[in-house]
Amino acid sequence: MPKSYNSKQLLKGRYSEPGHIYMLTTVTDQRRPVFSDFHLGRLVVNQLRQAHDEGIVNSLAWVVMPDHCHWLVELRTKSLGELMCRIKSRSSVAVNLATQSTNRLWQKGYHDRALRREDDLKAAARYLIQNPIRAQLTSRIGDYPLWDACWI
Structure with missing residues (x-):
């Protein structure tokens, strides 16, 4: 299946609405572990925080994570597409400036999953932030530097 088909498939049925909660995932180009470098990972974190602020x-x-990012958000003022375009664009500029590079940072597209009102948000957040443990990058989430949750 060609890559363009995959990214188009991600758009099918995509609907974003302010006030709804979404689990978002985006992956680095060619799954390069760019964010194994803590300082480059913090550049992405800065963009996530700026969108919140x-x-x-x-x-x-x-x-x-080293080659992708998960984000649980309640959408406020923009569409998912506008939000992800902004995050990916601004983080790409920041990472490329820091590395003096012009490399593509992110794969095209992103994955989103709308959570229902009855879904347990804390359980979704716990699942999300336990990724470094499942990936065996750490044995305790407190030892992994690139995560946060509003309940902590």
């Missing part, structure tokens, strides 16, 4: 989203939880 500007009222675009209510950021509930996130984790930046």
